[in-house]
Amino acid sequence: TRTMLPLLLLLLPAAHGIAEVGPRPALTREPSLEGVTTASTFVLDQPRCVFDAYGNAVIWLVVALDKDTSSFNNSAGPGTPETAFQSFPKSVRAYMTLNATLASYPCSKPAGDITVLRVGSETSCAQDESRPTCNGPLPGPGPYRVKFLALEGSVPVAETAWSAPIMLRTAKPLSSISTADSGHNAGMIAITTILSILLAILLA
Ligand SMILES: *[C@@H]1O[C@H](CO)[C@@H](O)[C@H](O)[C@H]1NC(C)=O
């Protein structure tokens, strides 16, 4: 059975019909940026040197809620109502955005080059149904998962695995924070009081 596992792993992508390349998309860690996640955006590393074997492909980013990733069909057409940002997540389970050719993701990193993607940065097209590939602000805290998908024409040829779940920031009202704090303090006071009483009893 030891030899079976690598064999199975080799056969899996073939059965799937499309090559899996790595690494999976991830939130940017280097350089450390302010606001890698905000209430409606997050920042990913570009998929550089990931799809090099697919020179004619256009690379798309697929965005889904964590719970809906398995229902995404790689044959779904970008720029169509079934993958339109404006219908996400109500009737569209995953939208496709940030299309780029391979030339946008060169392997080398010239100094000063921007090598990150901010998902959710385009507010102007968020309501514009004529722009289904809009990179519009994310509609809630998530959690989301994303993957890159390479299409040659309309044919999917390669993809990354889905990212780990990405949670966005939620604005916490100040009142809830201070309540939590005073609750903690009250608990501390209670414990201290009980300890003092126990000590008094022991010493008596
Ligand atoms: C994905 O969509 C294509 C084209 O619409 C269809 O032929 C195929 O059966 C679908 N695959 C799955 C797993 O639903």
Ligand SMILES: *[C@@H]1O[C@H](CO)[C@@H](O)[C@H](O)[C@H]1NC(C)=O
């Ligand atoms: C991205 O897709 C849009 C809509 O399909 C298209 O107009 C645009 O030219 C594409 N850009 C790239 C770089 O492929």
